[in-house]
Amino acid sequence: xxxxxxxxxxxxxxxxxxxxxxxxxxxxxxxxxxxxxxxxxxxxxxxxxxxxxxxxxxxxxxxxxxxxxxxxxxxxxxxxxxxxxxxxxxxxxxxxxxxxxxxxxx
Amino acid sequence: xxxxxxxxxxxxxxxxxxxxxxxxxxxxxxxxxxxxxxxxxxxxxxxxxxxxxxxxxxxxxxxxxxxxxxxxxxxxxxxxxxxxxxxxxxxxxxxxxxxxxxxxxxxxxxxxxxxxxx
Numbered sequence: 001x002x003x004x005x006x007x008x009x010x011x012x013x014x015x016x017x018x019x020x021x022x023x024x025x026x027x028x029x030x031x032x033x034x035x036x037x038x039x040x041x042x043x044x045x046x047x048x049x050x051x052x053x054x055x056x057x058x059x060x061x062x063x064x065x066x067x068x069x070x071x072x073x074x075x076x077x078x079x080x081x082x083x084x085x086x087x088x089x090x091x092x093x094x095x096x097x098x099x100x101x102x103x104x105x106x
Numbered sequence: 107x108x109x110x111x112x113x114x115x116x117x118x119x120x121x122x123x124x125x126x127x128x129x130x131x132x133x134x135x136x137x138x139x140x141x142x143x144x145x146x147x148x149x150x151x152x153x154x155x156x157x158x159x160x161x162x163x164x165x166x167x168x169x170x171x172x173x174x175x176x177x178x179x180x181x182x183x184x185x186x187x188x189x190x191x192x193x194x195x196x197x198x199x200x201x202x203x204x205x206x207x208x209x210x211x212x213x214x215x216x217x218x219x220x221x222x223x224x
Contacts, residue, residue: 035210037151044201044217045143045151050210088151092210096167097141097153 004100023089033093108132110215128202140185144198
């Protein structure tokens with residue numbers, strides 16, 4: 001199984017800050033089939049980024065994804081109040097599909 | 107608009123089964139598959155498996171040890187996930203999500219809380 005490790009576990013930030021979240025895979029994620037999801041308290045996850053860097057429809061352009069192989073990142077420019085949430089990375093290249101443990105942005 | 111609406115909360119005893127439904131609307135149901143993901147209280151997300159809505163092909167997570175069955179009903183645009191021989195550690199929120207094979211999950215249901223307790 002591909003293990004995804006997200007760091008850090010929690011980030012304490014302020015509106016307007018720029019943040020980069022990391023997701024490291026235990027083996028190469030083929031075709032960069034790596035997605036990022038945002039989950040707010042009491043809500044279902046929401047797709048932000050697929051294929052490592054493609055924003056999903058409706059994802060604000062302050063969110064950007066990058067990386068390839070085993071190292072991926074999600075950057076949020078100028079944090080807005082509604083961006084405080086938990087962010088999960090997920091690989092969908094290899095079964096079983098796996099998620100990282102999440103990074104909480106508070 | 108595209109949406110997935112799941113059935114309501116369930117409380118079950120250990121050893122029982124639960125069947126969660128996921129009704130799709132706003133798109134051609136057979137064009138996409140349905141993935142099931144669960145989230146234990148305060149924990150992360152765990153993939154349970156995927157079913158094609160057009161071929162009924164399935165791909166289940168091995169760690170469910172054959173306890174899960176995923177089905178679809180194209181006449182009602184509804185997907186189902188049945189989990190048998192429930193244990194206390196099956197207590198979780200169960201989500202369905204839409205995706206094409208080999209793609210990310212772009213639309214999610216609202217989640218169904220399943221509580222397993224004696």
